[in-house]
Amino acid sequence: MEQVESQASTRTPTAITMTLSLAMLLASLGTSIANIALPTLTEAFSAPFAEVQAVVVAYLAALTVSVIIAGRLGDHFGLKPMLVVGLVIFIVASLLCAISPGLWPLVGARLLQGVGAAFLMTLAMALMRQTADEARIGRAMGVLGTVSALGTALGPALGGLLIPVTGWRGIFWVQVPVGAVAALLAVVALPNEPRKAETEPTNLRALIDRALMPTILVNMLVAAVMMTTLVVGPFFLSLGLALAASHVGLVMAVGPAISIFSGVPSGRLVDSWGSRRVLATGLALLTAGAVMLAFAPESMGVVGYLLSIAVLTPGYQLFQAANNTVALADVPRDRRGMVSGMLNLSRNIGLIAGASLMGAIFAFGVGTEDFAEASPADIAEGMQLTFLLAGGMMIAAIGIVSAHRNATGRRT
Structure with missing residues (x-):
């Protein structure tokens, strides 16, 4: 009986860490994976480089503007529910990116994807602090730092492998199933929070x-x-x-x-x-x-x-x-x-x-x-x-x- 309880106690923190790491990976991957596709997008849409750059800038701008809003919503409605909402936004936006018929619809979808990424980055960090053992908080933050660096480094490499095979749309299609897995894990693995009492602004x-x-x-x-x-x-x-x-x-x-x-x-x-x-x-x-x-x-x-x-x-x-x-x-x-x-x-x-x-x-x-x-x-x-x-x-x-x-x- 004690062995079962011990296994459960170790499995739960591992599942939480995997879930939050996957959310952070998606957000950082979205930051870097589109950069390598810019030359391909220039040819695909017959657009100048200055316009195609908006695919990258839109994501970063939406991410920057949305992080405080994501944090406030997480504090008010609960970190776990808002992380799931962010994952859904990210998945839908990735799908819209993959099926975009033109450059400006793609830029609009990237704006939405950046909003979703703001929820993932912000709430993953807050949830990691909330769920980590007090003696291992630094280690938990180190894991998120590692995953963020991994996603940033993996983006160009993964994009370089996918684009010759799938075209530019493949770099967005690949994020859809990964996001779905992260959303499922978030629902199942993350602990439910107690109902929040009304607090002063x-x-x-x-x-x-x-x-x-x-x-x-x-x-x-x-x-x-x-x-x-x-x-x-x-x-x-x-x-x-x-x-x-x-x-x-x-x-x-x-x-x-x-x-x-x-x-x-x-x-x-x-x-x-x-x-x-x-x-x-x-x-x-x-x-x-x-x-x-x-x-x-x-x-x-x-x-x-x-x-x-x-x-x-x-x-x-x-x-x-x-x-x-x-x-x-x-x-x-x-x-x-x-x-x-x-x-x-x-x-x-x-x-x-x-x-x-x-x-x-x-x-x-x-x-x-x-x-x-x-x-x-x-x-x-x-x-x-x-x-x-x-x-x-x-x-x-x-x-x-x-x-x-x-x-x-x-x-x-």
Whole structure:
């Protein structure tokens, strides 16, 4: 009898983790899988690249706008029911994407898919915090970080395999059965929540001022730096180091690969060392990695770039596991959806800033927006300026965390 109870107690957390991981995988897969189809969509719809880009931008924009709404709805109606609703929206949107007769119907379907993804990302994190054992919260957050990195890395590879066989529609068809499995698991495996009592409306400004503003700011800065590596890295590798496109792809895959293998160990460290210490370690590695990217690739070539990424990426996973744990540690159950949404919102804003503002800094450092006309020395100069600024941003993040910790210590 005791053995049966023990098996049940271990099976339930495993099923919960699998369900929430699959939801996070779908959302991150949706973020990256369409990128590789852009050239195919340009031909299929006889549309310019600027218009076809809307397929990617629509998803990201809807995801960014919807995360706070998804969190509020989860807090009000229950995290599990709203996660199921999000999965249904995502499935329907994926089906509409797959059967879209034209470019703009596809963009509209991607908007809807982004809304569904906002529910998946936000509520999966909140539910993981709610259902995880108190001694294993960091590990649970590390699992979600690993799955998110896996989905982002898997998207282009899976799309590259499907498009030659199924055409561009296949990258959306494949998400329908995966979403259906996730929805079924959510209904069966996730625990039902007790009926919520009526609560006063959340004072969002007070909540942010009291505890979350430093976390949100640092989350934004870190996301901007990580996106900078994805935007600037390919230009430096191809134009600064004259690597072939296939080699650039291999080098760029190293970062996501490190993320996949470092996410769960990062969570374990949070549980054993404590989130504050791991957060400081992650920010220190992020700072060191950013400064290394400013100098090492120019002097050591590809080896210097890979060494820098090997320092930066584990730092990001340590930061992510610790920061999410800190942010959700003392939040009441009926506020976890909203706080999770705010974390995702700040991350998305950081990603957008990294793609736009840091990209503009890189162009300024190069001296021209026509990178094809720039010399390798110009590209290296832009790389150096961009990542020196990124290192400064990480030093600022360390300052924000230290100031918040000192202020908290004085209050207590």
